Amino acid sequence: MSEKEESDQNKHSKVEKPSGEGEKVSPPKPKRPRTIRTRQSNKPKSSETNSLSKEKTKGAAFEIEPSTSFIRGLKGKRPIVGLTAYDTILGAAVSSSNVDFILVGDSLGTTLLGYDTTIPVTMEDMLRHTAAVRRANPQCLLVADLPFGEASLSFDRLLESARKLMQLGGADAVKIEGGRDVADDIEKLVATGIPVLGHIGLLPQTVKAIGGYRKFGETKEEAESIYTDAITLEEAGCFAIIAEMVDETVAAELTRQILPPLIGIGCGDGCDGQILVTTDLLGWSHGPVPKFVKSYANLNKVVADALGKYVRDVRLGNFKK
Ligand code: KIV
Numbered sequence: 001m002s003e004k005e006e007s008d009q010n011k012h013s014k015v016e017k018p019s020g021e022g023e024k025v026s027p028p029k030p031k032r033p034r035t036i037r038t039r040q041s042n043k044p045k046s047s048e049t050n051s052l053s054k055e056k057t058k059g060a061a062f063e064i065e066p067s068t069s070f071i072r073g074l075k076g077k078r079p080i081v082g083l084t085a086y087d088t089i090l091g092a093a094v095s096s097s098n099v100d101f102i103l104v105g106d107s108l109g110t111t112l113l114g115y116d117t118t119i120p121v122t123m124e125d126m127l128r129h130t131a132a133v134r135r136a137n138p139q140c141l142l143v144a145d146l147p148f149g150e151a152s153l154s155f156d157r158l159l160e161s162a163r164k165l166m167q168l169g170g171a172d173a174v175k176i177e178g179g180r181d182v183a184d185d186i187e188k189l190v191a192t193g194i195p196v197l198g199h200i201g202l203l204p205q206t207v208k209a210i211g212g213y214r215k216f217g218e219t220k221e222e223a224e225s226i227y228t229d230a231i232t233l234e235e236a237g238c239f240a241i242i243a244e245m246v247d248e249t250v251a252a253e254l255t256r257q258i259l260p261p262l263i264g265i266g267c268g269d270g271c272d273g274q275i276l277v278t279t280d281l282l283g284w285s286h287g288p289v290p291k292f293v294k295s296y297a298n299l300n301k302v303v304a305d306a307l308g309k310y311v312r313d314v315r316l317g318n319f320k321k
């Protein structure tokens with residue numbers, strides 16, 4: 001069988017992963033039966049998109065619109081692409097690359113602020129950095145992360161924090177880590193008009209509880225648990241869901257089974273789209289980057305060379321232009 005035939009066949013087969021002693025993982029089934037609800041359409045309504053700004057890419061003709069209905073409607077049409085940004089200069093660069101959405105991730109804690117994890121990142125940090133990216137005037141959807149703890153205190157606190165990220169930070173939507181544990185609150189947020197991007201699989205905010213960063217969904221139990229999380233977030237009304245470090249086969253199967261787009265990071269290429277931490281792909285980092293990151297530049301080297309040259313020029317009296 002050719003590679004293409006094999007991959008086409010895989011696309012239509014159910015998840016069957018060996019687990020333990022030769023046991024096969026059957027297609028993941030939701031632990032909680034799907035409730036009967038009126039499903040949101042994947043297609044943007046024309047009334048939702050008419051007033052939205054449109055930008056044609058220079059070169060490739062991919063339209064983008066800063067709306068969650070636009071992102072939802074991309075499922076099955078073309079891959080969705082997201083990147084992180086943390087300040088005005090990076091926000092402007094990322095926006096010019098014509099991504100579909102920008103995430104002001106709490107990864108700013110590890111990429112910019114020198115923390116080992118995202119746990120120390122506060123609402124004040126998120127507001128400052130979200131507002132800085134908004135000042136870059138991005139043409140795409142701007143999503144801001146709810147930092148550690150904000151989704152677990154009370155619904156009122158969560159609502160207040162999400163509201164601040166939108167009203168004071170200028171975010172169009174918020175991202176919340178977690179699955180069925182946070183689904184009820186997400187459903188209430190969505191009902192108040194706050195669009196929510198879900199996040200399942202590896203949840204960096206739980207790194208202390210799970211004892212490190214690792215792949216998720218390699219056992220039958222975990223695959224089923226991730227499936228339940230995804231279905232529950234779909235029912236709660238997430239416009240899209242990020243899956244982080246989920247087993248590739250499980251992520252590809254989930255992509256086929258849920259209505260909102262599944263956007264992968266470290267999940268292979270079977271999802272509806274990809275997101276990466278921008279500084280990781282640019283090679284502009286202080287510490288190690290995850291193994292799944294595809295490198296597109298080595299800014300650490302470019303910057304080190306330029307700064308070294310400046311220092312030498314000044315010391316050797318060659319500074320004058
Ligand atoms: O904080 C972040 O940047 C994220 C991405 C890794 C998805 O959550």
